[in-house]
């Protein structure tokens with residue numbers, strides 16, 4: 001009897017394993033392949049995927065190959081702005097093989113890569129809730145963004161957008177100019193000190209100082225007087241960002257995101273600490289001050305959420321704004337200074353303009369409006385080095401985009417960098433740094449204008465654009481009025497994708513007082 005039970009149990013176990021394997025095969029291979037077939041019937045080809053990771057192995061192989069080339073060029077001191085072949089060699093290869101619209105697979109997720117104007121226009125202008133944020137890498141990114149505004153979809157996203165966006169409207173941002181100007185002081189003092197210590201000229205890596213500046217600004221804007229704790233949160237978020245910048249393919253494919261791997265444990269620990277720090281501020285300050293946090297808090301209490309749900313709502317959104325609000329701005333400022341270091345004639349023009357409109361005083365909302373040349377430089381830097389190099393959307397329901405019927409669950413990728421380097425849109429000098437192209441605004445620079453996407457597109461476009469532009473103009477105009485600088489020979493040009501495109505080895509400038 002006992003032997004029979006054992007046999008039956010073993011049989012059940014084997015049956016369960018077979019069922020599990022079949023389910024795995026069905027989800028990871030059969031379903032995405034059925035979707036690819038539907039796309040092929042519409043004439044959309046693409047590279048052949050392999051089991052179970054799809055095209056990831058080829059992507060990795062091509063990236064490593066290009067990395068070796070890129071390192072060799074960086075050692076020679078070569079600077080080529082167009083980073084597409086270095087950062088996305090696989091897109092370049094597939095675009096040549098399959099044309100502007102092709103499909104590939106990242107694990108079980110099918111992604112349609114589109115660089116065709118007509119379809120892109122539809123993606124850019126689409127405000128339907130049926131086109132949401134992609135689920136690709138959602139599990140990998142969960143510790144950093146949770147269910148906050150950056151990753152949520154449908155009514156949950158709409159609710160958060162309506163709550164947060166008004167905090168970054170232009171009239172609110174104008175009220176933050178003073179805190180942005182004050183936040184430049186530690187950076188300016190530290191650079192002045194270094195110049196003095198090194199006999200009037202110094203070679204420094206600027207990235208971390210700009211990150212600290214940007215962290216101060218968003219901490220003050222979000223948390224008011226609790227910005228010291230805010231800064232601690234930023235430090236931890238930065239470490240978390242590094243940990244999760246590599247895809248966790250095991251979790252993406254199997255859904256097993258709770259395995260206690262070293263990387264998961266580290267991410268969970270940081271996440272717990274960040275959670276505690278945010279709630280500590282909430283408990284200390286409550287809604288006494290008027291800032292973003294108090295608005296989120298008030299809303300969470302009005303919505304009658306349970307304690308756990310309200311805490312998650314607050315923490316996820318604070319984390320999302322922290323990340324979105326400081327990382328891209330700091331990296332854009334770094335790229336701008338790299339370019340101004342490379343092109344001294346533009347540096348001179350911007351310095352003359354700042355001198356002219358500020359007359360030796362700190363910038364304010366009015367003078368910032370008059371900084372046309374600086375605006376052009378920032379726009380051109382965002383064209384050559386858009387930190388968000390791709391805009392990714394998922395069809396939450398089957399949807400028609402241009403001539404393509406996109407099946408439910410398929411992700412659509414708009415390659416921002418490809419558009420920003422298209423000579424048909426920008427002209428023959430597309431690979432050159434030429435801020436002059438923006439002299440008559442976006443319409444004069446780019447035809448059609450919606451092909452310029454540094455802040456994304458459609459309903460999910462960046463809600464911090466005004467804030468970011470104000471912050472960039474303040475920090476750049478202040479630096480340029482105080483210092484002259486050139487690109488150091490220690491600089492190694494190597495744009496790299498770590499959620500956003502940033503300089504792999506940082507940017508070194510040689511600084512002296514202006």
Ligand code: HEM
Pocket residue numbers: 149150151161168320321324325326328329332387388391392453454455456457458459460461462463464465467468
């Ligand atoms: C130069 C600086 C910045 C750049 C290049 C940038 C770029 C972007 C991009 C490309 C997106 C995705 C849009 C899409 O998927 O279509 C985005 C979304 C977002 N950004 Fe920014 N951003 C910057 C600064 C900021 C700042 C300063 C804040 C906040 C203060 C912010 C908050 C957000 C938020 C909350 C979203 C999500 C919007 C949504 O999904 O509804 N960003 N940003």
